[in-house]
Amino acid sequence: MTVRLDKFISSALAVTRSEAHTLIRRGYVTLDGKAERDIGKKIDPEKNEVVCKNEKLTFSQFHYYMLNKPDGYICSTEDMRDPTIMELLPDNVKHHKVFPVGRLDKDTFGLVILTDNGELSHFLLSPKRHVEKEYYLETDIGMEPSDVEALKKGVDIGETKLTLPAVLNITDDPRCAYITICEGKFHQIKRMMQALGKKVVYLERVRFDNIPLDRSLERGEVRPLTEEEINSLLKNMA
Numbered sequence: 606m607t608v609r610l611d612k613f614i615s616s617a618l619a620v621t622r623s624e625a626h627t628l629i630r631r632g633y634v635t636l637d638g639k640a641e642r643d644i645g646k647k648i649d650p651e652k653n654e655v656v657c658k659n660e661k662l663t664f665s666q667f668h669y670y671m672l673n674k675p676d677g678y679i680c681s682t683e684d685m686r687d688p689t690i691m692e693l694l695p696d697n698v699k700h701h702k703v704f705p706v707g708r709l710d711k712d713t714f715g716l717v718i719l720t721d722n723g724e725l726s727h728f729l730l731s732p733k734r735h736v737e738k739e740y741y742l743e744t745d746i747g748m749e750p751s752d753v754e755a756l757k758k759g760v761d762i763g764e765t766k767l768t769l770p771a772v773l774n775i776t777d778d779p780r781c782a783y784i785t786i787c788e789g790k791f792h793q794i795k796r797m798m799q800a801l802g803k804k805v806v807y808l809e810r811v812r813f814d815n816i817p818l819d820r821s822l823e824r825g826e827v828r829p830l831t832e833e834e835i836n837s838l839l840k841n842m843a
């Protein structure tokens with residue numbers, strides 16, 4: 606894969622194309638040790654070394670982040686009424702035009718994966734893939750062993766079919782539990798609990814596929830996914 610030098614600089618430094626042009630034309634950029642002033646020069650990110658103001662730059666085709674979503678934000682790139690999670694992202698993350706992989710409700714907390722890799726997002730969200738999502742939840746009244754059984758079999762949330770088998774682990778406090786689901790319908794968990802006569806009063810996503818929520822992230826904070834986390838998502842597509 607090759608990429609134009611201006612695109613490389615713009616992506617690696619999270620600057621606009623025209624800012625990248627200025628840096629290149631003013632001679633701040635070297636390619637394999639020599640000043641390079643051709644903005645359209647084709648670069649092989651695997652082979653060529655690109656340096657700007659003494660900083661060695663790396664280029665990634667796609668970008669991946671984890672957000673610890675607070676409540677009160679819509680999980681979308683724009684909304685007419687409410688603040689969106691995009692407002693929580695620093696400029697260098699927004700620069701990559703990332704979007705959330707799936708949605709959490711406005712009042713749901715926790716793990717949101719963001720990427721600009723549309724193919725991966727599409728793949729992970731496909732109903733055929735059954736990617737696991739785990740949530741911590743609290744309900745208004747205690748959950749019971751019969752709820753565990755009902756969710757294992759599937760419950761009626763008003764769709765054409767029952768929900769797919771879900772795993773409910775009730776904690777020592779029967780109003781608190783962890784639930785793992787492998788589908789993602791609108792208000793899925795709230796509707797599943799409603800079918801069992803309970804109201805969800807707190808909901809937090811704690812895992813997406815093999816990626817747990819990083820507990821060191823404050824609410825509203827975002828960090829890049831590690832190489833290992835990215836590979837664990839991509840291996841699904843291999």
Ligand code: URA
Nearest residue numbers: 710713792793794795
């Ligand atoms: N299920 C819900 O009801 N809401 C969410 O935000 C996620 C799963």
